[in-house]
Amino acid sequence: MAQFDDSLKAALYRITCPDSAALGHYHLGLLPDAAATPIAEHLAICPHCTQEIAQLEAFLVETAVSHQPSISERIKVWIAKRLPTGGQPQAGWSSPTFAVRGGDTGPLMYEAGDAQLSLEVQDDPEHPGRKSILGLVLGIDTANVAARLLQADKEGTAVPLSPGGNFAFTNLAVGPYQLIITGPDIEIHLPELTIA
Ligand SMILES: [Zn+2]
Structure with missing residues (x-):
């Protein structure tokens, strides 16, 4: 039953969740403020998106070679x-x-x-x-x-x-x-x- 509650909660949360692409762009700082603010507010209350960002972070660290700061930085x-x-x-x-x-x-x-x-x-x-x-x-x-x-x-x-x-x-x-x-x-x- 606890299992069911969790997945139901997950489903409810995820209805209002931004999609993965939006989360990714948010995380990389590519979104304008108007788009970034609701995602920031959502992340504050949504454990699923927080986890998704954490997974993305881990992925970015693994592939850091291709994400080095540009020469100008x-x-x-x-x-x-x-x-x-x-x-x-x-x-x-x-x-x-x-x-x-x-x-x-x-x-x-x-x-x-x-x-x-x-x-x-x-x-x-x-x-x-x-x-x-x-x-x-x-x-x-x-x-x-x-x-x-x-x-x-x-x-x-x-x-x-x-x-x-x-x-x-x-x-x-x-x-x-x-x-x-x-x-x-x-x-x-x-x-x-x-x-x-
Ligand atoms: Zn979410």
């Missing part, structure tokens, strides 16, 4: 902030090898998440009237990291960082640029870099 994106000129370097910030040359104003310093970035714009000795950028990235693993310099909507060239974090661009026209440093799990954006 795993990559840390940092916007570089210019550090005030003459400011005290942070702890752990070592002087870039090519920091100060005679007559130069010194490197531009940026901070982006865990990374520190130093850029020095110079005349390109091999290309009269053109500029070069010497860069140094510290604070991150530089394996498989590349620096990309973009001008307007042009793709621009990418150069790999040296193991020490150095990179260089040469033969540049003056003008506004964007610098993007990309690695396996980081992206550093320097949206406004004007070479003058």
